[in-house]
Amino acid sequence: MKLYRCTRIEGQARLTLCEEPDPPAPGPHQVLMNVNASSLNFRELLFMSGAFGDRLPPNFIPVSDGAGTVITVGSGVRRVKPGDRVVATFHENWTGGAMPRHADMLGRGAVVEGMLRDMALLDEEDLVSIPEHLSDEEAATLPCAAVTAWNALCQHAPLVPGQTVVVQGTGGVSIFALQLAKLFGARVIATSSSDAKLARLAALGADAVVNYRATPQWADAVREHTGGEGADLVVEVGGAATFEQSAAAARKGGRISVVGMLTGTPAPGDGFFMRGLSIAPIHVGSREHFEAMNRAIGLHRLKPVIDSTYAFADVPGALGHLESQRHFGKIVIRHG
Incomplete structure (x- = not known):
């Protein structure tokens, strides 16, 4: 062979x-x-x-x-x-x-x-x-990517219809997280550095998109899209470089599913525990x-x-x- x-x-x-x-x-x-x-x-x-x-x-x-x-x-x-x-x-x-x-x-x-x-x-x-x-x-x-996304959404707590999920970029995990979150009836905010890719994310069902290159403090945009509350769940794929914004984008009592550490191991910042945030590491x-x-996937014929x-x-x-x-x-x- x-x-x-x-x-x-x-x-x-x-x-x-x-x-x-x-x-x-x-x-x-x-x-x-x-x-x-x-x-x-x-x-x-x-x-x-x-x-x-x-x-x-x-x-x-x-x-x-x-x-x-x-x-x-x-x-x-x-x-x-x-x-x-x-x-x-x-x-x-x-x-x-x-x-x-x-x-x-x-x-x-x-x-x-x-x-x-x-x-x-x-x-x-x-x-x-x-x-x-x-x-x-x-x-x-x-x-790898789809099962990771599934567990990032619902392994540590159920994802409820109407909740808001933030996904980062256009890699496999993030796109699966967008597609699967929509099956749960969630609202999805997607980030990317490319306007062309953001348009494709919107076509896949993203309810709001944010260009993080044009808006480096993209957590502010997430809060604007959620009436100042923040997201219920952030699927964190970047690691140390993006974690601060992920934490700022989450609502009080929200959670962050840590999938990737492309830029190093993230560390909780000031106020993380005071705001009651939780971190859920995902191992596929x-x-x-x-x-x-x-x-x-079979029921909804997701592709x-x-x-x-x-x-x-x-x-x-x-x-x-x-x-x-x-x-x-x-x-x-x-x-x-």
Whole structure:
């Protein structure tokens, strides 16, 4: 089978397209699947840059997200059968409840082998059925970004119709958070530095948009759009550089779901606790979270926003596009 490996030597990463033997036949409770599509997340760039140091093996298969078709199953498998369309969970061995102690926080595509390969041998408990209206390319966008967005909205407290949610930028998590928040009946305020992208966010359902380059104190604009109250929930993807504005944009008693730390670890500022704000760190989610989200996606026939699709041979080009930050939505790899 064909696959990519990322080799890290003295802090330098090299992505190589390899040919290796096919996986063995499935053992008890194992499933062999064709991986027909995968999608990229910003974490891939972090892993390949060496940001996580010795926590990653020196020669790993990257990319957490992959969808495809079951080829064959081992003895005792009950959840899927050959021919079923499935997508792998982000975390290995996290079915539901609190994250198990033995679960790898980094997810697939690091210590646990990733999905940038033709075939994958997985435990049946780590697979989720694809909503019928989605293609494999669309389903491949779900495991990391969509599940993260779902849990950012409702894992630590229910999102109630009529509440206000702030989303930041036009990456995968933020766009999924916008789409899913609208399913909950929430009001969404979206930020971006591009007026063209803000227009696309409005077309997706954003009730108000703010250009944070033109309005650096964008929390003031959020308060204007909420009658001075502030947002019930801010989905924080930027980290230290944006957290102060996120906290200022939240209402008294509001919450901030911290998803990304692109600019470092955020720290609560003055008045954070006095205003009764809460921080909820999000670590993607379990298979049960994934399945709950898929029920909502299937019911409302939600379609992921795909920016572009690359051939398997052009993964370096796809990663370059991701690094440029010009994308709007998800970048997908079509296998085969």
